[in-house]
């Protein structure tokens with residue numbers, strides 16, 4: 070069911086500083102900031118030869134990553150994103166297997182304008198999983 074690793078996401082308290090570190094210290098290509106008000110985050114993508122790193126900081130006062138950053142003030146690994154061929158079929162199969170799909174269970178468009186869903190970390194070895202329609 071899951072395919073390519075689309076990105077690994079790191080929540081950060083200061084997106085500009087984290088972007089500069091990846092660009093200037095680690096020598097990576099870093100995209101411009103992309104506000105995603107519908108998701109309560111602003112993101113940049115660090116382009117790598119075999120996948121991407123998504124750096125994200127809270128946007129607005131109801132950001133879903135604010136509690137994570139309160140627990141991890143320096144930032145930290147937040148989620149992994151796997152690609153799936155058919156996100157609705159994947160969702161239905163996972164729900165049938167007892168996994169918790171977050172939100173209302175309906176895919177929403179993510180940073181790549183593709184449908185995404187999130188699976189509860191406590192069902193997947195303490196790891197928040199994002200699925201993105203390939």
Ligand SMILES: CC[C@H](C(=O)O)C(=O)SCCNC(=O)CCNC(=O)[C@H](O)C(C)(C)COP(=O)(O)OP(=O)(O)OC[C@H]1O[C@@H](n2cnc3c(N)ncnc32)[C@H](O)[C@@H]1OP(=O)(O)O
Nearest residue numbers: 108110133136137147171179180181185187190195196197
């Ligand atoms: C879609 C746009 C973009 C893209 O790539 O295209 C993005 O990726 S946007 C990313 C930001 N959006 C989300 O993360 C949406 C899904 N997330 C959520 O709904 C919440 O963050 C949730 C429910 C995963 C966690 O909520 P909260 O931080 O309030 O904590 P809880 O008390 O509900 O947590 C219960 C339990 O889970 C542990 N936890 C929380 N977050 C994570 C995490 N990122 N990784 C691993 N574990 C996590 C938390 O510590 C609690 O554990 P416990 O042992 O019970 O204390």
Ligand SMILES: [Co+2]
Nearest residue numbers: 078123150199
């Ligand atoms: Co993501």
